Amino acid sequence: MLDTPPFPAGHGAQIRAVQIRARDWGWRHAGRHSQAVSGLDLQVTPGERVLLLGASGAGKSTLMHALAGVLGDAEDGDETGSLLIDGRRAAEARGRVGLVLQDPDSQVVLARVGDDVAFGCENLAVPRAEIWPRVRQALAEVGLDLPLDHPTSSLSGGQKQRLALAGVLAMRPGLLLLDEPTANLDPTGVIEVRDAVVRSLDHSGATFVVIEHRVEVWQDVVDRVIVLDPAGGVLADGPTREILSKQGERLAQAGVWVPALPPRFPTRSPITPAQTLLRAEGLAVGRVPFGRRAASVVAAGITLNLRAGTATVVTGPNGAGKSTLALTLAGLLKPAGGTLQASDTFAAGIVSEPHRWRSQQLLTRIGTVFQDPEHQFLAATVRADLQIGPRALGLSQAEQNSRVDELMHRLRLDHLADANPFTLSGGEKRRMSVATVLATRPRLLVLDEPTFGQDSRTWQELVTLLAELLDEGIALVAVTHDAQFVNALADEEYRLGMPDPIRLGTGAP
Amino acid sequence: MSLLTPTIRPSVVARLNPVAKLAVALIVSCALLLSIDWVSAGVALLLEAGLLLWCGLSARQFWLRTAPVWIAAPMAMITTVLYGEDSGALLWQFGFISVTEGSAQLGLAIGLRVLAIGLPGIVLLATTDPTDLADGLAQVLRLPARFVLGGLAGLRLVGMFIEDWHSLTLARRARGVGDGGGLRGAARRFFGPAFSLLVISVRRGSKLATAMEARGFGSDEPRTWARPSRVRAADAVLVGIGFAIAGIAIGVAVWAETWSFILA
Amino acid sequence: MHATTTSSHRSTRQASTAKKPRNFRWRVVDIVVASVIGVASGVIFWAWGLAWSPLSAILAFTPGLEGLLAGGWLFAGVLGGLIIRKPGAAVYTEVVAAVVSMLIGTQWGFSTLIWGVVEGLGAEIVLALFLYSNWRLGVALLAGAGAGVAVGLLDTTFTSYAALDFGYKVVYFVSAVVSGTVLAGLLSWLAVRGLARTGALSRFAAGREGSRAPSAAIS
Structure with a gap:
C-alpha cells in the first residue's frame, strides 16, 4: 500500500509513522445538545495517506482536532469511546501529531519566520543547538527561501500556509493532519502547498490525513478515502477511485467537488443592446496608507466599460490590485488617477463620479459583495440585517417586508431569519452577503472573490443566481481566481498585472 | 515601521536586555511618582537627556514617538496652574480660577514630571523588539511562559486590525449607512465596526490558540x-544608572528642600 | 449546522445544564483570547489617550469632571473578566492593554503599567468577592465601579490631580467611579452579551449560556 518506505534513510530515520485507532469514539461540544461525532470505528495503518470527506456537520474537523489532541478537556466537551494514537490517548501523544488549519492568518504565532518555525520545537523541549538546523531544513522542505528574520506579516496566504507546514514539520511528527489547508488560497498557492506536502511526505513517510472538498487537489496523493456520516460513524471507506465513483453523486450533493461531476454552466439569454453604465478611462487605483495623504497606486492605465447585462471578470496575480480596483469601481475608494464616470442614465440626476455619491445613493446603483462576508454584517439577525438597505432607502414597511421575504426565499435563508449572521455556515454567509446587496436592487454588482472557499453546491447556486440577474439586465463585475467561474459567466475578462493591461473579449460561452 | 518588527538601528541601547530597560524606566518612574516638586523632576529630566542622546532613534522617530508627551506636559501644567492647590501670593483671579505662587510652582513641577516619566519609557520601548521583550520576561524574570507567549501571539493579531477596520468602514458605506445620521450615526459608525472587530478578533484568537x-x-x-535572553555587564550598568538618576534626583530635591512626599 | 444524530444512544439533554467541577486553570484558548482582547483594548486605550488631551482640556474648566473620562481605560479588565471567567482574568487583560498602549507610546510612560495593575485589581476584587460564579449585570457594574475606585484613588494621590484642591479631588473621584460603572461595567456587559450571540464565544462558558446555540434550534 505504501508509496514510500516509512523509515527513510535520509535523515537518521527519526520519524516513526503513526497508527490511528478509533473504537466507538464520539464527542459532544460543551453547550451543544447533539453529538459532533458519534460511534466512530476506524483504523489507519502507519504511512497511509487518507482523504477525509463528509457533508458539512459530519464532524470532520472535530475528528482532526481530536487526533491532534487539541479538542480540550471536560470543559470543552464530553468524550465517549476511545481514540488512540499508537495506543496512547491523542491528548497525550504530544509532538507525534502535526496539524495545519484552514485560515492562514490565524496560524502565524510569532513575528519572524525563523522564530515561528522554531516555536513547536521549543514547546517539545528540543535542545537549542538542534532547533535551528531543524528550522532551516523545514523551511527548505516547504520551499520558503527567506531569511530567518523575515517578518511573517509580509507573507502571502500561500507562504503563510507553507510556514505553518514548516512549523509542523520541524516537530518531526509521525502523523500530518491538514484541515482544508488550501481553501483560502489562490490556484498558485494551492499548488505550492500541495507540492510542499508531497515532498515532505515522500521524505518522512509519515501517516497523512487531509480534509478538502476540492478533491482534485489531493486525489493523486492519497490512497484511501474515508467518508464520515453525519448520522454517526463511517459512510464509506476504501481506495480513492472506488469511493469517488461509487459515492460521487452523494458527495456532490453534500458539496464536495467530485472531478467526474463538473458543475453545470447556466444558459444565458443576453439582452441587447448592452447599455454602458460605468466607464473607466486611464483609471489608476490605490489606497491611502494609514497616516498619509496621497494614495499609493497599485494599478494604472485601466480602461473598461461596464455594461448592463454583461459580466466582466477581473483576473491577475496576487497583489496586482484587483480588490482595490473592485472597491474603486464600486464607488468606495477615490480613483488615484484617470476618470471613472457613470453614464447619465445610471447616475440618474446626481454627479457622475461614484466616489462622490452619498452612501444611500450608492444603494440603488452599485451593490458590493465583499470577499469576507462578515465584514458586511450589521445587525443581530438575518432578517434585521436584510432590512437595513431597504429602510435606508425609505421604503414603506410593507415593501421592506416583501422584499426581504422574497430574498430569503430565493436564497434559501427562510429558516435562518432569526439567526445571528455570524453563526451561519460558510455557504450561508456567502448567500446572506449577496442577499443584503440585492435587497436594494442595484443596477451594478461588484463582487470580490465571490466563490472563494465555497463548496460545489453553494458555487452552483451562486452562479445560477448571477446568471439570472444578468438576464434581468444587471451589470456585473467580479474579481476572481476561479477559472470555472470565468468560464461559466464571463463576457469579458480584464487581466491586471500585465505590463500593459489587455482586454480579452471572450464572449458568452 | 511596524510595531512587531520595528526597524531598530543598531545602538548601545538597542543591544541591551529589554528587562534591564524595563527596570530602569520603572525605577525612575517610581522615584518621581513619590514627590511633586520641580527640582527632582528637573534633575531627572536633565540626567535622562544625556542618556537619550545615544538611544539610536533618528530625530524624526524621536519627535514622532514622543509627541504625546510634549502635548500632555504643557496641558497638565496649565490645568495645575489654574486649579492647583493655592498657596503664597495671589497672582491672578477669575471666578473660581486662581493662580498663586504655589499653584504656578506646582504647575512647573507637574509639567517637568510628565516629561521625566514619559520620555524614557517611550524611548526605551521604541528601541525594543516585542519578541525580545517576551524572551526576557520569560527567561530572565521567569514569568510563566504560557502567559508571556500567549500575550505575544495576541499582540501579533493587532497588525491585522487596521486592514479589517478599513474593510468594515467601506462595507458600511456600501450598505447605505456610511454617512449621515448626525451624532447617533457617527456613534454607530464607531461602535458598529468596533464590535465586528471584537467578534473577528475573538474568533481569530480561538483559532490561533488551537494552532498553538x-x-x-x-x-x-x-x-x-x-533565542537565549542574557543579562550582560552592560545591563547591570544600565540598572545602576537608573538607580543613580533616581537617587540624585531625590537627593538634590531633599537638599534643596523642595522634596514633598506625596503621602505626607 | 449540526444534524441530530440517530445514534445518540445516551441522553445528552441534561448535559448542557449539568454542573461540572469548576476548573480555574487557564486553558491556552483562555490565555490567547484574553491577550487578544487586551491587545485590542490597548489600541483603544492609546487612541483614548490621544482624544483625552483635548477632551480633558475642555473639561478642565469644570475641574474634577475629567474623572468622567477615566472609564475609557477601565473596560479591558471587566471585559476580560466577564469573558474568561477565571481568577486573574481582569488583571491580566487590563495589564496587557496597558502594556500595549505603552508600547505604542503614551504620555504616561511606565506609570501606565502600574495603573493597569491597580485598575485591573479593582475589577478583579469585585469578581473574586462573588467567588467567580456570578456574571450578571449588577456584578459587571460593580466591577466597573471597583476599577473606578482604584483609578480614582491612584489619580488623586499620584498624578497632577494630587495637586488639586480637596473639593475637586472628591469630584474627580466620584466622576471616575461613575465613569467606570458606565463605560467599563455596562458597556462590557453589553459587549459580552452581543459576542455570545454571534457564537464567537462558543469555547467559553460565557458564550454558552443565554445564547441560542445553533444545535439547540434543531433538537
Whole structure:
C-alpha cells in the first residue's frame, strides 16, 4: 500500500509513522445538545495517506482536532469511546501529531519566520543547538527561501500556509493532519502547498490525513478515502477511485467537488443592446496608507466599460490590485488617477463620479459583495440585517417586508431569519452577503472573490443566481481566481498585472 | 515601521536586555511618582537627556514617538496652574480660577514630571523588539511562559486590525449607512465596526490558540528557548544608572528642600 | 449546522445544564483570547489617550469632571473578566492593554503599567468577592465601579490631580467611579452579551449560556 518506505534513510530515520485507532469514539461540544461525532470505528495503518470527506456537520474537523489532541478537556466537551494514537490517548501523544488549519492568518504565532518555525520545537523541549538546523531544513522542505528574520506579516496566504507546514514539520511528527489547508488560497498557492506536502511526505513517510472538498487537489496523493456520516460513524471507506465513483453523486450533493461531476454552466439569454453604465478611462487605483495623504497606486492605465447585462471578470496575480480596483469601481475608494464616470442614465440626476455619491445613493446603483462576508454584517439577525438597505432607502414597511421575504426565499435563508449572521455556515454567509446587496436592487454588482472557499453546491447556486440577474439586465463585475467561474459567466475578462493591461473579449460561452 | 518588527538601528541601547530597560524606566518612574516638586523632576529630566542622546532613534522617530508627551506636559501644567492647590501670593483671579505662587510652582513641577516619566519609557520601548521583550520576561524574570507567549501571539493579531477596520468602514458605506445620521450615526459608525472587530478578533484568537496547541504549546512540560535572553555587564550598568538618576534626583530635591512626599 | 444524530444512544439533554467541577486553570484558548482582547483594548486605550488631551482640556474648566473620562481605560479588565471567567482574568487583560498602549507610546510612560495593575485589581476584587460564579449585570457594574475606585484613588494621590484642591479631588473621584460603572461595567456587559450571540464565544462558558446555540434550534 505504501508509496514510500516509512523509515527513510535520509535523515537518521527519526520519524516513526503513526497508527490511528478509533473504537466507538464520539464527542459532544460543551453547550451543544447533539453529538459532533458519534460511534466512530476506524483504523489507519502507519504511512497511509487518507482523504477525509463528509457533508458539512459530519464532524470532520472535530475528528482532526481530536487526533491532534487539541479538542480540550471536560470543559470543552464530553468524550465517549476511545481514540488512540499508537495506543496512547491523542491528548497525550504530544509532538507525534502535526496539524495545519484552514485560515492562514490565524496560524502565524510569532513575528519572524525563523522564530515561528522554531516555536513547536521549543514547546517539545528540543535542545537549542538542534532547533535551528531543524528550522532551516523545514523551511527548505516547504520551499520558503527567506531569511530567518523575515517578518511573517509580509507573507502571502500561500507562504503563510507553507510556514505553518514548516512549523509542523520541524516537530518531526509521525502523523500530518491538514484541515482544508488550501481553501483560502489562490490556484498558485494551492499548488505550492500541495507540492510542499508531497515532498515532505515522500521524505518522512509519515501517516497523512487531509480534509478538502476540492478533491482534485489531493486525489493523486492519497490512497484511501474515508467518508464520515453525519448520522454517526463511517459512510464509506476504501481506495480513492472506488469511493469517488461509487459515492460521487452523494458527495456532490453534500458539496464536495467530485472531478467526474463538473458543475453545470447556466444558459444565458443576453439582452441587447448592452447599455454602458460605468466607464473607466486611464483609471489608476490605490489606497491611502494609514497616516498619509496621497494614495499609493497599485494599478494604472485601466480602461473598461461596464455594461448592463454583461459580466466582466477581473483576473491577475496576487497583489496586482484587483480588490482595490473592485472597491474603486464600486464607488468606495477615490480613483488615484484617470476618470471613472457613470453614464447619465445610471447616475440618474446626481454627479457622475461614484466616489462622490452619498452612501444611500450608492444603494440603488452599485451593490458590493465583499470577499469576507462578515465584514458586511450589521445587525443581530438575518432578517434585521436584510432590512437595513431597504429602510435606508425609505421604503414603506410593507415593501421592506416583501422584499426581504422574497430574498430569503430565493436564497434559501427562510429558516435562518432569526439567526445571528455570524453563526451561519460558510455557504450561508456567502448567500446572506449577496442577499443584503440585492435587497436594494442595484443596477451594478461588484463582487470580490465571490466563490472563494465555497463548496460545489453553494458555487452552483451562486452562479445560477448571477446568471439570472444578468438576464434581468444587471451589470456585473467580479474579481476572481476561479477559472470555472470565468468560464461559466464571463463576457469579458480584464487581466491586471500585465505590463500593459489587455482586454480579452471572450464572449458568452 | 511596524510595531512587531520595528526597524531598530543598531545602538548601545538597542543591544541591551529589554528587562534591564524595563527596570530602569520603572525605577525612575517610581522615584518621581513619590514627590511633586520641580527640582527632582528637573534633575531627572536633565540626567535622562544625556542618556537619550545615544538611544539610536533618528530625530524624526524621536519627535514622532514622543509627541504625546510634549502635548500632555504643557496641558497638565496649565490645568495645575489654574486649579492647583493655592498657596503664597495671589497672582491672578477669575471666578473660581486662581493662580498663586504655589499653584504656578506646582504647575512647573507637574509639567517637568510628565516629561521625566514619559520620555524614557517611550524611548526605551521604541528601541525594543516585542519578541525580545517576551524572551526576557520569560527567561530572565521567569514569568510563566504560557502567559508571556500567549500575550505575544495576541499582540501579533493587532497588525491585522487596521486592514479589517478599513474593510468594515467601506462595507458600511456600501450598505447605505456610511454617512449621515448626525451624532447617533457617527456613534454607530464607531461602535458598529468596533464590535465586528471584537467578534473577528475573538474568533481569530480561538483559532490561533488551537494552532498553538497543535504545536505542543500550553502543557506544563518544560520548554527550551531558541533565542537565549542574557543579562550582560552592560545591563547591570544600565540598572545602576537608573538607580543613580533616581537617587540624585531625590537627593538634590531633599537638599534643596523642595522634596514633598506625596503621602505626607 | 449540526444534524441530530440517530445514534445518540445516551441522553445528552441534561448535559448542557449539568454542573461540572469548576476548573480555574487557564486553558491556552483562555490565555490567547484574553491577550487578544487586551491587545485590542490597548489600541483603544492609546487612541483614548490621544482624544483625552483635548477632551480633558475642555473639561478642565469644570475641574474634577475629567474623572468622567477615566472609564475609557477601565473596560479591558471587566471585559476580560466577564469573558474568561477565571481568577486573574481582569488583571491580566487590563495589564496587557496597558502594556500595549505603552508600547505604542503614551504620555504616561511606565506609570501606565502600574495603573493597569491597580485598575485591573479593582475589577478583579469585585469578581473574586462573588467567588467567580456570578456574571450578571449588577456584578459587571460593580466591577466597573471597583476599577473606578482604584483609578480614582491612584489619580488623586499620584498624578497632577494630587495637586488639586480637596473639593475637586472628591469630584474627580466620584466622576471616575461613575465613569467606570458606565463605560467599563455596562458597556462590557453589553459587549459580552452581543459576542455570545454571534457564537464567537462558543469555547467559553460565557458564550454558552443565554445564547441560542445553533444545535439547540434543531433538537
